[in-house]
Amino acid sequence: QVQLVExxxxxxxxxxxxxxxxxxxxxxxxxxxxxxxRQAPGKEREFVASINWSGGxxxxxxxxxxxxAISRDNAKNTVYLQMNSLKPEDxxxxxxxxKLTRVATPTRTNEFDYWGRGTQVTVSS
Numbered sequence: 001q002v003q004l005v006e007x008x009x010x011x012x013x014x015x016x017x018x019x020x021x022x023x024x025x026x027x028x029x030x031x032x033x034x035x036x037x038r039q040a041p042g043k044e045r046e047f048v049a050s051i052n053w054s055g056g057x058x059x060x061x062x063x064x065x066x067x068x069a070i071s072r073d074n075a076k077n078t079v080y081l082q083m084n085s086l087k088p089e090d091x092x093x094x095x096x097x098x099k100l101t102r103v104a105t106p107t108r109t110n111e112f113d114y115w116g117r118g119t120q121v122t123v124s125s
Contacts, residue, residue, distance in 0.1 A: 002026035002114050004096050009119030014088055020081040022096030022116055029077040030054075032113075033099045033106055036070060036081045038092035038121075045095070045109055049081060052105040059107050063089075086123045093118040 008020040020036070035050035049070040051058040058070050069082040079096055097112035106112060 002098075004098060004114055004116035006094060006096050006116045006119035009094060009121045011122045011124065012086060014086060014123055014125050016086055017082070017084045018086065018121060020083065020094055020096075020119060020121075022079045022081075024077045024079070024096075024098065027098065027100075027114070029098075030074040031100060031102055033101050033104060034070075034072055034079040035097045035099070035106065035112060036079075037095045037097060037109060038090075039095070039118075040092040043092075047107050047109070048094070050105050050107050051079065053102045057105050059105055083121070086121075088123050088125045091121060091123050093120050 003025045005023050033052050036048040037045050038048050039045040049060045051070045055072050067085045072079045095118045096116045098114040099106045099112045
C-alpha cells in the first residue's frame with residue numbers, strides 16, 4: 001500500500017538547521033510531484049515547498065524562500081526538506097505529499113493525492 005513516512009523533526013533552537021526526509025513506497029515515485037506542507041496549532045495547513053517529478057523545478061512559500069530547500073532522490077524514493085536559519089514561527093507539524101503528474105508542480109493542498117502523517121518541528125527562541 002501507499003506509504004509516506006516523514007522523519008527528522010525535533011526540538012531545536014532558533015537559527016539552527018534541520019533536514020526532514022520523507023520515505024515513500026507503494027507507488028511509482030518518479031511519476032509524482034512531491035510537496036511539503038506544515039500546520040501550526042490552530043492554523044490551516046499551508047504550503048511550504050514542492051518539486052516536480054525530475055527535481056528540475058521547485059516552488060517555495062515566500063515565508064521560507066531562501067532558507068528552505070526541497071530535493072528528491074528518485075533512486076531512493078525519498079524527498080527532503082533542508083531547513084536553515086529556523087525561526088520560532090516555523091514551528092509546526094510538517095507533512096509530505098505526493099501528486100501523480102509529470103507536467104505540473106502543484107502547490108495547493110487539494111491537488112495532492114497522498115499524504116504522510118507528519119513530523120513535529122519545534123523551534124525555540
